[in-house]
Amino acid sequence: MSPAGELRWLCRIIDDSLNPYTEPQAFIPTSQKNEKEILIASSQVIRKIQLRIREFDSDSNKEELRGSEQHCSGHQCLLKILTKLVNLLTVKSEFVQHVAVNALVLISEFVFTTGNNWDDFIHFLCVSLEMAFTRMLSCLHENHKFDSPDVDFMLQHGLRSCDWSTVAGIVGVLRVICKHLKEDYDDELVKVYFDSVNSCLLKMPWNLLDECWSCDIASMKKGVTVNQPCLNNFSAMDLGSRFLGTFLQLLCTLVDRDNFVETGCDSANKHPLFVTIMNLVPRLVKWCLPKQEDSAETCISHYMKHKLLILMTRLGSLMCLDSSDYFSWLEILHSYFQELLLQPLTQFMSDEGDCLEGSPFLLTLSDGEAYGSSSSHLQRQAIFLLLDCSVNLISQRGSKENHSDFSTLSSCFTNNPDPEHDHLCIKKGLLELYKWVQEHLPSEVSINHENYSEICMNFMSSFLQLYLREDDLLFEVLLQLLSISSLQQQFGRKGVAYQDVKRDFPFDLSEIFNPFHLFHLFLSEIHYDHQVLLDYLISKDTGISCAKYLLRCMHLICNSWKLFVEFPSSGELLNQSSCKRRKLLGDGLQFVADETPSSVDNNGSIELNIKNFKADFKHRNIEQFKKAAECLLSLNNSIGNLHQKSLFPYNPEVLLRRLRKFQELCCQEKLFDGQKT
Template sequence: MSPAGELWWLCRCVDESLSPFTEPRAFVSTSKENEKEILIASSQVVKKIQLRIREFESSIKEELCSSEKHCSDHQCLPKIVSKMVNLLAVKNEFVQHVAVKALVLISEFVFATGNNWDEFVHLLCCSLEMAFTRMLSCSFENNNFDSSDVDFMLQHGLMNCDWSTVAGIVGVLRVICKHLKEDYDDDLVKVYYDSVNSCLLKMPWNSLDECWNCDVVRTKKSLPVNELHLSNLGAMDPGIRFLGTFLQLLCTLVDRNDFVETGCDSADKHPLFVTVMNLIPRLVKWCLRKQEDNSETCIIHYMKHKLLILMIRLGSLSCMDCSDSFSRLEILHNYFQELLLQPLTQFLSAQGCLEDSPFLSSLSDGETYGMSSSHLQRQAIFLLLDCSISLVSQRGSKENHSDCSALSSYFTNNPDPEFDNFRIKKGLLELYKWIQKHLPSEVSINRENYSEICMNFMSSFLKLYLHEDDLLFEVLLQLMSISSCLQQLSGRKDVAYQDVKRDFHFDLSDIFNSVYLFHLFLSEIHYDHQVLLDYLISKDTGISCVKYLLRCMNLICNSWKLFVEFPLSGELSNQSSCKRRKLLGDNPQLVADETPSSVDNNGSIELHSKNFEEDNEYDFKHHNIEQFKKAAECLLSLNNSIGNLHQKCLFPYNPEVLLRRLRRFQELCCQEKLFDRQKLE
């Protein structure tokens, strides 16, 4: 059957099954019994479409008995979309769920059968615009709708839409976006991004601002929204559902992991992402409004989580510039400041329980709140570091100079007319001021225990992120970038850096010492090479972990003395962490070898240290040498385990580059007088 014939079949299928329930005003007086009938009918449509897709893909063509057409070809898609969108207005979550699933399947069907998928996406976006506009009782005059689409859609539906309808259409667009990114085509992605961007630009956001900035209950009579809509808005649940789904869609749109070419220089330069960035201040205000009207802690945390995720992902785009970093920082300080000021170790005691764990029930409400709060705290701090490093590291563009200069007097007491100086100062001040809040007030470089204070801060920072593997190595890489930038600024005696540094009694270079951070990281995982191996073979952390280890091994080999003389002392030397050795899956072949034994015919390695208390040849403290010895044993054991797994073709990717760095580390250990050279060779 031709593509047009397949589309006509789909139109007939939807029409015959759902016409009794999708006529205009069909849902004014729906009963529970009617909702059950609707659910059955819509579920049957889903099954028929699934079967038809399988038949089409396997080239099994089914001849239809009747040749009568129910609508002309150009009306098929509008009629199908309008009927399915009408189902989203049914006050039944199961019907709405099936309607969303059906629309996603229709998208797949239209594409598979070679019909006009571009028009389908356009109609979805058109439905979203009209439903949103009708919800707020706005005029269509300022919207650039295709007139025939508007007339048809208004004639065949969208009469009883509410926030559930709007949320449902947004949910459909999100699922389609996810499917596109799983098996994308450049042209399809561009069509999708263009349509969504056009839709977002035409939405009456100002009207929503006015609506949600009012007290719905007290100003019910004065709002230009009919009573049906007001009752739904007053309950707030549908509005929250829309906002949550909308945040999900935006996060999916800017998922950095799977961007593709979209007609611009790259996907991250598509105008859609600028549109999303400009929506963030509004999103924050809407979430705060919903927070005031809802006592559900989990909903509040979810919205904050999505907002932070969205801003973090936007920060990774190359199209985001200095002004965007300033914007994100302003939002962070205005609406998430309490997370930045929260003590780093406040909620660590409750971190042992996973979400939905049976042990969670034994925690108090305050402890449960603390677990969610720590998650948000990690995201907020990550965003602060991301914005700061982007300002310190990037070269400023002159077109942004006026915008940033206008803000300079707000952020520093000594406004600098030079854009780059101001940008660097702003980034450094953000880092210094945040760290200052978490250090003792009397901290000073000349203080006797200054090094220990810096170590304690770094240790608390690491402990916070050890509970979230997804962010752990991302933030460690971030800290290495900060350290690298600080070295460059110090090396060229940057004026902005020296000006900021002079105003504080501690040095960022001491806080973000990458060699010491790596030592502390190994200490927090108890120098267990199998924990590192777990990270390396994990699909979630593998890439970021190997990046971090490669950079650390290169840094260590170039800063060998600093690595050997690591000054771990005091309370840190006796601290323990929650990270323990884990089995590497059910396959016994994937279990890494234990710490290698002495060198023998098999090439195994063991470190042998001398009696440090009796050896006065080296001016090292006993605990320093012990920490170096533990770190070296961990890394050499890791080298041995990766090598064995790679030899057996059991490592999930080619680790040759990492193995070369580890072998270089082994060579330096051989040259170190602290160890028995022959035992290492």
């Protein structure tokens, strides 16, 4: 059967099974009986399509069929198929809508597999989204004009009673297809998909949504009804739960790193879709997070914040943003996420045992009443984005390549010839960092304070404990903190912008985020367990960022050995219990760092026992340095053994060289009683 014949077969199947429920005049209030009938009929269609796809996959002539007769009568047939399935999304039943979404996703696979024009299918789907979205808001603008010749057919044959769940359903179909693209399809199809979605987003009448949002907020503030026909179709709660949540999911999927790689582009800026999404961010924040006190919407508000922060973070990692974007995002953070930025870093050290760790829907109970409490997950996201915006503003004259070691989310600004603009950006970035840190330090803190070092250590320890609970952000934020120290050295303490900010604060960021102290604290928080570090390094989620962080730290340590060795004592701080330990095995045993670590050199494994330190190190924190050295030498041994057996997931030679250099420095300083490798 030709590709066009396959479409005619599908059209006939849908007509025979679903025609009574998909014709515009057939829509009646959904009862339990006809809901069951629709579900049975829809499920039968899905099973037949699945069987047809399997049969076609086994057809030896399928390659000959693809590409032939793609534009016969298939165009009109495909339009008819899609319109009927989209009509099912207008049925007032979440179960029917769920099945309709699955059917549309499956039809996308069917169209691609049978060699029909998948481009047309995606185009029609985007047109139906634009049309359904506009019809939902048409109470304000009845005369909205569509520029697609296929819209007349859709208007004639369906979408006459759509609501926000219909719009959300179409968005959901686009999202699932996008997720499938990175798994099964080639780069060209991804490009077609991105082009179609971008064209759709550009045509969507967002200004109508702005007007409806303004009407709804005005009515709530004044306690009166404004533009009642419009508000019957639109409310902040309905919009948030039925459309915006799904729309945010789609946008986050579109800017997923894996999807971006599939496009084959060298830079995200080469595709206009990312620019379109970037321009939508301020509106999305306004729609998703209206400034109102409504405890009933707390859970949804937390979810919206979660998705918005993910979207902004991913955009920042993929795009070359300019300073105005970072200024805008900082304003958004302070307007809508300020409570997250100001929450004590230790507030969520004990999460509820009956809640998933980091869930954006986390609620706590007090006196029998539920009240919203932003989870530590949201707090981590908001702080991460604040650090990212600040660091990128400070480093705005460099390129992404030049600053890739500083931060995985560095911007790629071109050189700006305006020194006043550069000064403004650097000052703004530094000011944001200083102000945020100041909010989390005691009010009496100063460089001359007798407990200044301990205060700095406590702040960094609390900061680390917050991020140790979310591994995928842990090393990204550690790299950001390293970049802060590097950038301050790059500009120098005599820089005008630095001095303008520093004189107004009684502490120094270089002390707060001292990279050597931070690394010691990090090792302390994981209990100096080299197996935990090894887990991080071989993890699919944290491996790359962990390796980057360790390489940077080993480079700093080897170049500034005394600063690492002379780690100051911090009292009881480093003896505090941390959440990050090696997981228990079934027999209850626990992996811990080797007490007698061994090192690996080119001649094989040689045991190196760490003994007592020489007397000239009596003023240093001997115990903490000993534990750190044991951990790193044990890590060197473990990585070396795995690499020799070809069991390490990637080539760790660079890291091994840095670790062996660390080992040599230990021996050159004669920190061990006559033990040398």
